[in-house]
Amino acid sequence: MAESIKVLVPEEEVDARIRALGEQISKDYEGKQIHLICVLKGGVFFMCELAKRITVPVSMDFMCVGSYGDGTKSSGVVRIAKDLDESIEGKDVLIVEDIIDSGNTLYYLMDVLQRRKPASLHLCTLLDKPDRRVKDVKVDYTGFEIPDEFVVGYGLDYAQKYRNLPYIGVVEGVE
Ligand SMILES: O=P(O)(O)OC[C@H]1O[C@H](OP(=O)(O)OP(=O)(O)O)[C@H](O)[C@@H]1O
Ligand code: HPA
Numbered sequence: 001m002a003e004s005i006k007v008l009v010p011e012e013e014v015d016a017r018i019r020a021l022g023e024q025i026s027k028d029y030e031g032k033q034i035h036l037i038c039v040l041k042g043g044v045f046f047m048c049e050l051a052k053r054i055t056v057p058v059s060m061d062f063m064c065v066g067s068y069g070d071g072t073k074s075s076g077v078v079r080i081a082k083d084l085d086e087s088i089e090g091k092d093v094l095i096v097e098d099i100i101d102s103g104n105t106l107y108y109l110m111d112v113l114q115r116r117k118p119a120s121l122h123l124c125t126l127l128d129k130p131d132r133r134v135k136d137v138k139v140d141y142t143g144f145e146i147p148d149e150f151v152v153g154y155g156l157d158y159a160q161k162y163r164n165l166p167y168i169g170v171v172e173g174v175e
């Protein structure tokens, strides 16, 4: 079967949900500055859209981690390809991720970042796929809970393709 994409969450729904998350986060962090940490590469589209909807002051940093390579299964080994530029000590940190799937990436990352003594550390994910979880991760803000299917778009890739789709889709015709 040839590779094709089926729409799971249309563009308008993704955009509306991100606006709502931005409002909620702005309320929760009233009077504070949020230090957003984008988990590259997948988190970048969500981070940009979410940041535009947050009304309290924000600063941003970027970390690049990966464990999937070109496949649809986590290797289980999380590799830091680029670390943060700045210290997070004493900052109110909000991690911005595209998806929590097995939980391997965020379980590892939360542990690494917690050791750097932030004032607070919370997690915001666009997508949560709870059926595939092998590591327990506490998620503070979720865009959508999705079924156990390999999704692409809005930053998510299959073999580095499809990140630029403005909606969430399911890849069909792959192992
Ligand atoms: O919960 P998990 O099973 O760990 O999966 C989630 C992680 O996997 C993907 O990253 P990937 O390794 O594909 O890197 P990428 O963002 O550069 O595509 C995704 O962007 C998350 O960071
Ligand atoms: O469903 C997914 N799609 C793309 N990348 C991913 N990384 C973890 N799960 C996924």
Ligand SMILES: [Mg+2]
Binding pocket: 042, 068, 069, 156, 157
């Ligand atoms: Mg990927």
